[in-house]
Amino acid sequence: MxxxxxxxxxxxxxxxxxxxxxxxxxxxxxxxxxxxxxxxxxxxxxxxxxxxxxxxxxxxxxxxxxxxxxxxxxxxxxxxxxxxxxxxxxxxxxxxxxxxxxxxxxxxxxxxxxxxxxxxxxxxxxxxxxxxxxxxxxQNAISIYFPGRYQIQTDIQKKYISFIPLTTDVTGLTLTGFKYPLTNHRVPFGSSLCISNELLLETGTFLFENGILMMIRSND
The missing domain is CATH 3.40.50.10240 (Thiamin pyrophosphokinase, catalytic domain)
Structure with a gap:
């Protein structure tokens, strides 16, 4: 279909x-x-x-x-x-x-x-x-994600990827295929930990268990 x-x-x-x-x-x-x-x-x-x-x-x-x-x-x-x-x-x-x-x-x-x-x-x-x-x-593309597993593609026009918690606690964040990977990490509201990451491969995966994430893809 x-x-x-x-x-x-x-x-x-x-x-x-x-x-x-x-x-x-x-x-x-x-x-x-x-x-x-x-x-x-x-x-x-x-x-x-x-x-x-x-x-x-x-x-x-x-x-x-x-x-x-x-x-x-x-x-x-x-x-x-x-x-x-x-x-x-x-x-x-x-x-x-x-x-x-x-x-x-x-x-x-x-x-x-x-x-x-x-x-x-x-x-x-x-x-x-x-x-x-x-x-x-x-310069930017902004989108919102809720708990789950997601795959994203490389975008040469917006190579920088930031994840910003919109709740007091985002837990279980795992980043695979990124320059700065994470495994089952807790990211508190207001943290700058997940700013300006990049994909190493054509595709990358992120997943998390609780909270709300804003993803911002940017260029300089």
């Missing part, structure tokens, strides 16, 4: 120079979603998003006119709301039954926005284990 990936590229309004060209690449079965100013980024690239969401407090009157002219499905909310624009976007994206969600434009700029977006990944990944969720920019 052949299964087809359904990928959503979610473009937020962070600094555009940090968004890689791959965010706007029309290769594969991709649907685009714009979040606040990210909608204008898509229109600048000649892409009409399937959906637009946000309070749009960061766009000009001219940009808002362009948005309403080209996009049929828009959800505009008041700036004073309980959910962030990104949370509203993720709720919509997950209702489309994707296999992958790639988030762009969610890093850089304000640190509070970045931290909220990065930690938000844990919430949505836990509730949707069959959907691979990543946050990407020119």
């Amino acid at each position: 052949v299964t087809h990936e359904k990928v959503i590229h979610l473009i937020a309004g962070g600094p555009k120079h940090l968004i890689p060209d791959s965010a706007f690449s029309n290769i594969g079965n991709i649907e685009w979603m714009g979040v606040d100013r990210g909608v204008s980024y898509l229109l600048e690239e000649g892409i009409i998003p399937h959906f637009a969401v946000g309070d749009f407090d960061s766009v000009t009157d001219e940009e808002w006119t362009e948005i309403t002219l080209h996009i049929d499905e828009i959800s505009r909310f008041r700036a004073e709301k309980d959910e962030t624009d990104m949370e509203l976007a993720m709720e919509w994206a997950l209702k489309q039954n994707p296999t992958k969600i790639k988030i762009f434009g969610a890093t850089g700029g304000r640190l509070d926005h970045f931290m909220a977006n990065a930690l938000m990944l844990s919430h949505y990944q836990k509730q949707n284990v069959l959907v691979k969720i990543e946050m990407l920019d020119l």
Whole structure:
């Protein structure tokens, strides 16, 4: 049985120079979603998003006119709301039954926005284990993992791999095929032990027993 990936590229309004060209690449079965100013980024690239969401407090009157002219499905909310624009976007994206969600434009700029977006990944990944969720920019790829065994491939563009505990205790961490291997190790919250590792082979394996890990793959 052949299964087809359904990928959503979610473009937020962070600094555009940090968004890689791959965010706007029309290769594969991709649907685009714009979040606040990210909608204008898509229109600048000649892409009409399937959906637009946000309070749009960061766009000009001219940009808002362009948005309403080209996009049929828009959800505009008041700036004073309980959910962030990104949370509203993720709720919509997950209702489309994707296999992958790639988030762009969610890093850089304000640190509070970045931290909220990065930690938000844990919430949505836990509730949707069959959907691979990543946050990407020119230099980094961020993803969340829960206890289990995982295999990862070498990425020559992002060779550095860091594992950051998101809970008070990650236990049983084992890294195989890495420059700095570990065996059944306990990594406390706030530890810098697992920063800037590298794969020695084409593939590597990591596994752990308890906790939540954020993996960040980066280049210089």
